[in-house]
């Protein structure tokens with residue numbers, strides 16, 4: 297195995313094919329993607345534009361009316377495109393910098409723009425960086441951004457505090473940062489299963505850095521955080537034959553084919569917890585789980 301990395305396909309995190317199946321199935325069970333995109337379309341652009349406009353009126357911008365946008369870990373740009381579409385309807389000049397390590401994701405993002413048929417979107421000047429935020433932070437550049445957007449990416453950062461400090465330093469006066477991440481305590485089934493050390497055999501998969509708000513505040517930032525209520529349909533979890541139920545179980549535990557491979561005692565404890573948890577409830581014959589997202593807004 298010299299020079300090779302040993303990959304254990306038993307874990308969801310190292311089995312990309314399986315993770316893709318899990319995620320596609322998860323998307324059909326939760327309203328979280330729809331809710332986040334609605335927020336990005338109907339609420340957030342007003343907040344960012346109001347802050348930017350205040351800046352312009354005070355004559356402090358120094359950017360000749362250009363609105364600078366930074367997308368971090370944008371993936372295929374699903375939510376970035378929603379925000380940028382609304383911003384582009386109302387602002388004459390937008391320059392968007394996207395920093396995303398996956399070339400495939402960047403290609404998807406570019407296709408989404410060209411296939412959108414949206415003229416306003418085509419006018420945005422994009423700069424693409426195939427880079428992690430850590431690599432981007434080392435690149436010399438002097439742009440200050442009026443909007444910085446991160447969705448589902450905090451968990452990938454090696455040092456959240458360092459990234460927070462950097463993002464705040466490149467935020468323009470009266471700029472706005474939006475971070476969308478997993479909500480915590482009693483509002484999110486994944487948080488409940490992964491974090492309180494309830495199931496030691498479940499490895500932490502997607503970090504939920506509860507220190508991120510404190511980290512911004514330490515750097516003098518004005519931060520507000522609120523929960524976006526989202527629901528996950530867990531009805532199929534209890535059906536051993538259900539493909540979507542089994543994939544959801546894999547997502548929760550991080551183990552491929554968990555139902556078949558996990559010790560029965562572990563499964564019993566997990567199902568007991570899920571059934572009795574304050575984050576599960578029954579409605580119209582369905583077994584539902586809370587799956588809230590946390591919206592963190594930082595303004596200068």
Ligand SMILES: C[S@@+](CC[C@H](N)C(=O)[O-])C[C@H]1O[C@@H](n2cnc3c(N)ncnc32)[C@H](O)[C@@H]1O
Nearest residue numbers: 368369370371397398401428429447448449452
């Ligand atoms: C869960 S996806 C979220 C994608 C997108 N923001 C969304 O909400 O659909 C996480 C993204 O972060 C990217 N990523 C991973 N590590 C990163 C890092 N250190 N810096 C920036 N982006 C990173 C991945 O390539 C991936 O596209």
